[in-house]
Amino acid sequence: MLRQSLLGAVLIVALMAMSGETPSPLYVHRDPPSPDGLGKFFLGREIAHVMGHAAADWLERPERETEEGTALLVPALRLEPGAVVADLGAGTGYFTWRLAEAVTPQGRVYAVDVQPEMLERLGARMATRGVTNVLPWLGTEADPPAAGGLAGPGPDGGCVP
Numbered sequence: 001m002l003r004q005s006l007l008g009a010v011l012i013v014a015l016m017a018m019s020g021e022t023p024s025p026l027y028v029h030r031d032p033p034s035p036d037g038l039g040k041f042f043l044g045r046e047i048a049h050v051m052g053h054a055a056a057d058w059l060e061r062p063e064r065e066t067e068e069g070t071a072l073l074v075p076a077l078r079l080e081p082g083a084v085v086a087d088l089g090a091g092t093g094y095f096t097w098r099l100a101e102a103v104t105p106q107g108r109v110y111a112v113d114v115q116p117e118m119l120e121r122l123g124a125r126m127a128t129r130g131v132t133n134v135l136p137w138l139g140t141e142a143d144p145p146a147a148g149g150l151a152g153p154g155p156d157g158g159c160v161p
């Protein structure tokens with residue numbers, strides 16, 4: 001249920017982004033937070049703590065598509081070939097290669113994550129799949145890359161090609 005609401009939230013955000021609608025208020029705070037969450041809610045879903053890379057296999061579990069309906073997400077974005085996309089919190093790249101396929105051949109995907117271990121796994125997965133239009137990008141929690149900053153490697157060398 002939680003996972004379905006997560007995917008639902010992602011889809012709603014994607015659709016809102018396309019329609020230009022913004023919910024108000026954007027975030028709601030509730031106290032006390034749940035054991036797994038921050039007490040900060042977005043579209044009715046509590047934002048979880050950062051998921052550690054040690055649990056990364058869970059993101060790639062075979063039953064995920066059935067559980068979450070993940071096949072719906074990328075088509076819902078209606079990406080055009082040639083688009084430039086940021087996958088924020090890319091993890092192991094579960095959605096990254098699907099996004100990369102949607103924008104190929106000339107588009108590219110910046111795969112942003114705060115955990116280098118996740119980006120290592122992501123890079124290996126892209127190589128296995130022969131995906132060449134993904135740029136792993138090591139971000140920080142306090143400093144997500146701005147859209148303009150994704151046009152090329154950051155001044156601090158944040159882009160990990």
Ligand SMILES: C[S@@+](CC[C@H](N)C(=O)[O-])C[C@H]1O[C@@H](n2cnc3c(N)ncnc32)[C@H](O)[C@@H]1O
Binds near residue numbers: 050112140142
């Ligand atoms: C639950 S995983 C989801 C990964 C992937 N999007 C998926 O659906 O399989 C969330 C990922 O977001 C990353 N993350 C958390 N906070 C972040 C931030 N502020 N900027 C970039 N990545 C972040 C975590 O390191 C983790 O790999």
